[in-house]
Amino acid sequence: MTKKTAIALALLAAVAGGSAVAASPDYPPRKPGLWEMNMAQPDDPQAKPHVVQQCIDARTDAAMREMGQGMSRDACSKQDTRKEGGKIVVDSVCKMGATTLTSHAEISGxxxxxxxxxxxxxxxxxxxxxxxxxxxxxxxxxxxCRANQKPGDVIMPDGRTMNFMDMQSMPKKK
Incomplete structure (x- = not known):
């Protein structure tokens, strides 16, 4: 796997999983509208920060959360989500190809x-x-969201717009 592929996978996970990392009934939905997400890997001097914007409504936020939960079910042997004070804490063990990813995440806001x-x-x-x-x-x-946007639109770091909901309705390759 190339470094560029790993970064693309991380971006996809953040976009789809930004509202899905914590698959818990206590996980609050995001406010409908336009969200900007700044993503950085501070311990990797070669990784550049990425900015992604998402236009969401309640339906697309729930769909993104469900996709993240599905990814977790398929790839993770452990997904422990709990509240600690004002934070949501997620500990997980997942597989990506031959690699095991052991993660600890804290979400606040x-x-x-x-x-x-x-x-x-x-x-x-x-x-x-x-x-x-x-x-x-x-x-x-x-x-x-802007007048020319519809729920599910994701503006990628290179300026391209993709619609998450349209991608979900595409036929799956066998």
């Missing part, structure tokens, strides 16, 4: 105006040359 997730992961064996990594996602609500 009100999900109406902002939230922050910090995740520390150990890769065994190393993934894309890395034995461990930290990912930070800082999200903020920008306001209503």
């Amino acid at each position: 009100d999900f109406g105006s902002s939230y922050r997730m910090e995740s520390n992961t150990v890769y065994d064996p190393p993934l894309a040359g890395r034995a461990k990594g930290t990912a930070i996602v800082e999200a903020k609500w920008l306001g209503p």
